[in-house]
Amino acid sequence: MDVVALGASPEAKPTNPKPTKPPGFKPMAGVPHTAVKSAAGTGHSVVVERCQICDAPDLEPVLFLGYLPPVNAMPAIGSRPCEQPAYPAQVLRCPHCSLVQLGLVVDPAILFPPSYPYTSGTTRVLRENFKELSREVASLYPLSTNDLVIDVGSNDGTLLSNFATRGPVLGIEPTNAGKLAIERGIPTYISFFNRSTIRRITAEEGHAKLVTATNVFAHIEDVHEVIESVVELMTPDGIFVTESHYLLPLVRTMQYDTIYHEHLRYYSLRSLVNLFDMHDMDVIHARPIPTHGGSIRVYAAGRGTYPVRDTVRQMLDAEERELTAEKLDDFAKKVAQSKLGLCALLRDIKAKGQRVYGVGAPSRASTLINYVGIDAGVMDCVLEIEGSHKIGKYMPGTLIPVCEESKLFEDQPEYAMLLSWHIAEELMPKLRQRGFRGKFIVPLPEPSIM
Numbered sequence: 001m002d003v004v005a006l007g008a009s010p011e012a013k014p015t016n017p018k019p020t021k022p023p024g025f026k027p028m029a030g031v032p033h034t035a036v037k038s039a040a041g042t043g044h045s046v047v048v049e050r051c052q053i054c055d056a057p058d059l060e061p062v063l064f065l066g067y068l069p070p071v072n073a074m075p076a077i078g079s080r081p082c083e084q085p086a087y088p089a090q091v092l093r094c095p096h097c098s099l100v101q102l103g104l105v106v107d108p109a110i111l112f113p114p115s116y117p118y119t120s121g122t123t124r125v126l127r128e129n130f131k132e133l134s135r136e137v138a139s140l141y142p143l144s145t146n147d148l149v150i151d152v153g154s155n156d157g158t159l160l161s162n163f164a165t166r167g168p169v170l171g172i173e174p175t176n177a178g179k180l181a182i183e184r185g186i187p188t189y190i191s192f193f194n195r196s197t198i199r200r201i202t203a204e205e206g207h208a209k210l211v212t213a214t215n216v217f218a219h220i221e222d223v224h225e226v227i228e229s230v231v232e233l234m235t236p237d238g239i240f241v242t243e244s245h246y247l248l249p250l251v252r253t254m255q256y257d258t259i260y261h262e263h264l265r266y267y268s269l270r271s272l273v274n275l276f277d278m279h280d281m282d283v284i285h286a287r288p289i290p291t292h293g294g295s296i297r298v299y300a301a302g303r304g305t306y307p308v309r310d311t312v313r314q315m316l317d318a319e320e321r322e323l324t325a326e327k328l329d330d331f332a333k334k335v336a337q338s339k340l341g342l343c344a345l346l347r348d349i350k351a352k353g354q355r356v357y358g359v360g361a362p363s364r365a366s367t368l369i370n371y372v373g374i375d376a377g378v379m380d381c382v383l384e385i386e387g388s389h390k391i392g393k394y395m396p397g398t399l400i401p402v403c404e405e406s407k408l409f410e411d412q413p414e415y416a417m418l419l420s421w422h423i424a425e426e427l428m429p430k431l432r433q434r435g436f437r438g439k440f441i442v443p444l445p446e447p448s449i450m
């Protein structure tokens with residue numbers, strides 16, 4: 001699942017002006033620190049004037065993908081196009097702490113309206129990843145049977161189910177997915193992750209030896225507040241494990257389509273080390289993991305509590321070679337080239353009067369389609385598996401209808417473009433097996449026909 005609304009409930013009153021940074025927050029040396037405007041509760045968006053980690057004002061532009069509609073802006077098929085917002089997607093890099101971030105924060109109430117559909121986060125890759133995480137914890141930082149494990153944004157409890165046989169676990173989840181977790185025996189506070197929830201938990205359940213937060217760290221506007229809240233939940237020797245999209249594979253494999261307004265930050269390990277350092281925490285272990293097309297798992301703990309493993313230095317070394325300002329510049333040029341390459345490929349297909357159907361409508365497809373400028377004249381429809389809430393709607397910013405997947409096998413279009421191209425190797429044999437006879441277009445990292 002791509003969304004966890006943390007911090008304030010949607011009904012909460014606007015909280016501007018934003019409170020000052022929490023007590024543990026220390027700006028990086030030499031960087032001025034001022035209060036930042038918050039987008040939450042504004043009903044609009046706020047331009048990022050200062051780095052979201054270190055507060056530096058001189059952010060450098062990396063890439064501009066134009067104005068993108070919110071990925072959930074999917075009107076019903078047949079409705080007339082009407083006014084709708086689109087937000088600039090500019091990517092910026094901080095030369096001080098190296099954080100790569102979006103240049104605009106949109107009010108979460110716009111991105112995650114109450115109607116925002118709950119989609120299960122329990123894909124096979126995710127389930128395996130969580131199992132592997134619990135094995136890694138057991139081997140590197142063994143927990144005793146009394147140690148409490150808390151998952152922030154615990155969804156349907158899949159992650160915690162791997163820790164539950166060992167000892168106490170607790171989920172914190174604001175959506176109805178938390179009820180599914182409770183049904184399967186995972187104790188869950190159905191609540192936003194804010195100070196009052198934390199106070200209640202520490203009073204009723206005690207402190208956690210391990211706190212996990214997967215795929216939520218890039219979505220929340222005030223990341224310092226999140227870390228301070230996690231620290232409050234933990235025992236003094238507690239460990240915080242977080243998983244986020246990782247900038248290195250994003251750049252390496254041209255995953256610019258993962259850039260949209262739900263993802264505020266694109267972390268490198270360097271930027272995370274700097275972030276935790278501001279809260280007197282060490283990153284003690286880190287590794288790349290395969291989820292979401294390439295993510296990073298980071299273990300952090302209070303300064304000096306655990307030795308720092310070699311994995312940290314190794315990953316930082318790789319980043320120093322591959323995530324320089326020049327390499328990011330190269331990346332931006334390649335993004336533009338890949339757009340032109342995909343257009344050329346599609347032009348040749350359409351010149352022959354052939355059909356192109358899209359397969360899969362993940363959030364990232366919206367960025368690809370809108371940035372490349374694919375419309376209903378180019379792509380006849382996008383297909384989703386039966387039961388998807390996206391069926392019967394238009395792709396964001398277009399009049400491309402989303403239809404049920406069986407249409408692919410009935411119509412046998414000449415081409416199927418894989419919009420979940422990061423799992424193309426997994427998808428192609430499945431679609432073949434089910435009877436699709438046309439060719440596949442894999443739009444990225446190099447537009448190609450398979």
Ligand SMILES: [Zn+2]
Binds near residue numbers: 051052055056095096
């Ligand atoms: Zn910075």
